[in-house]
Amino acid sequence: MGTNLGGGLLGPVFALAGWTGCVLLLIAFRRLRAGFRGDVHVRAFALGEDASEPLPARLANRNYMNLLELPVLFYVACLMAMMIGRGTPAMVGLAWLYVALRMAHSLVHVTYNHVMHRFAVFAVSNGVLVLMWVLLGLQVFGRAGA
Structure with missing residues (x-):
């Protein structure tokens, strides 16, 4: 079933969503x-994050926010690739x-x-994301005349 829905792209989508839940x-x-x-x-959490919050908690919170920022483009690329086969x-x-790479980050x-x-891990992951979009763009627009 995964192959019919985009060559197995559901696996990485669910994996990253699951990792985000773990964070x-x-x-x-x-x-x-x-x-x-x-x-x-508890008042330190009234606005989401506070300087009085211990560093380990702040780092986890910041990483969670990070997993909700640029990975949106990952989800969109995967879903687009699945939709158009x-x-x-x-x-x-x-x-x-x-x-x-996002998990390593x-x-x-x-x-x-x-x-x-x-x-370094963040930069390489962004390079991979750009490659995904370039590949998707080539697959969509490179065959537009075919």
Whole structure:
């Protein structure tokens, strides 16, 4: 069924959505832990994020927001490719690579948070996303006259 719906693109879409849910659960865990330890008052979360919030909770929250920003273009590219039947093996491979890189980015971000490591993974993931869009564009517009 996955092949008929875009060459297996549903797998990476669900994987990234699931990963985003895991990071959301991490926020809840870190915020609850900080609250029960008395490291932060519940008022610190009134506007979503506060400087008094412990760093691990802030990092998880920031990473979650990051997973809701640029990956929107990933979801759109995958859904477009599925809709028009262009879920080629190359597109599927790039989609899985993108998911792996976003997961690596998250892991760096919410653990040791080395900025240059995080930036490198982020930059490569963005390059993969651009390649997905270029490939999709070539598949759509390169065959427009055919």
